[in-house]
Amino acid sequence: MKDHLGLIAKQEEDGEESDLALCLGTLNPKTQTAGKEDKAMNPNSTKLDHDLNEVPDLSLGLELKRAPDREFGKALSADNAGSSSLRESKDDADQQEANAKRARVSVRARCDAPTMNDGCHWRKYGQKISKGNPCPRAYYRCSIAPGCLVRKQVQRCAEDLSILITTYEGTHNHPLPLSATAVASTTSAAASMLMSGSSTSSVYNSMQMQSQFVPPSFSMQFPSSSSHPTITLDLTAPSSTSQFRFPHSFSTTPWNSNVGPLQIDYGKRSEIVPSLSLPYLAKLKTESAQILPSQHAVLTDMIAGAITSHPSFQSALAAAVTSCIGREHGAARGLVREGLSYDDVHVQREEKMMKLPQMQSVPMYSTILNSLNLNHNSQ
DNA sequence: CGTGTTTGACCCGCGC
């Protein structure tokens, strides 16, 4: 792990405090040792750091959790069908399960292979020719754990056969290989975002308020009649709806390339969040390693502005790919299985976060915290 | 022989 940007933010919304953790970094399988060091320091984390060889090169992600900490445990219990004792009520759990079932996360990506390799193990259980698309739609369910309800649909785009549309539904109720945590945390958090819901008008207004982050051709779409709220992450080529250009010229390459829009589909309405998509953040991370310290402030102000101005983007960031945060989630689940209380788990989680020196060394980190007036947890 | 895929039948929700 060469460089890493970590961010723990506290924010208050509608009188409710929540934590926001952002993590941008590079994970190289050959140089990645943090997990192994953790293992040496904390034997309890052994099962959580497996499959290090499958660590992707790029890690980018975010976790959003509600305070106080018992809510963290509650969220985990809802995420884990096997820990029913931690549920506050069966109705709540049923409701969350139903929500998780209905919310969908769709990923559009150029891919020659029949399916995207998302690190998970899938068993195909059906195939259909759907109306309006000559390409068959394949149905898969997660085969890692027998009781896992997560499913995905894979279908080629009718307009462009090189584009593969993968739709995920549900939340895994079992530990995942590290290579699978990125997509899993994305779908899980995005589903949570959908079920929490955000007003289209408020999103639009907040983007207008922060015009620095609004591209010239921001557009809204209301095309869907789907009964399933769906968030679509477009990882394909440059989009006509997204012509965002980085406002300063320290970057050596155009910042409007490969910026796919993030489309949030609430069924009857949808919105597009184009300015800071996953590939954009990945690019941002890559180029941040090349910029001068004096340029950090500009970059971090931009990130801070985006985070604070855009309620949906906060959640979308929460859905961003993260092996770092995903590992923390996995750690918590594993420790709970080993009989530790959620308070113990949270303490160990905080300790692990503080042991990541790279989380404290990047100048952008403190700058972002200052910009956001946020609480710095890793010191 | 165990595991995964294929494929026709079936179920169910939705719109008319």
Place this chain on the structure above:
DNA sequence: GCGCGGGTCAAACACG
């Protein structure tokens, strides 16, 4: 109520 289409089931089949 009926038809349509999406989604799932399960028996047959393929493969290592």
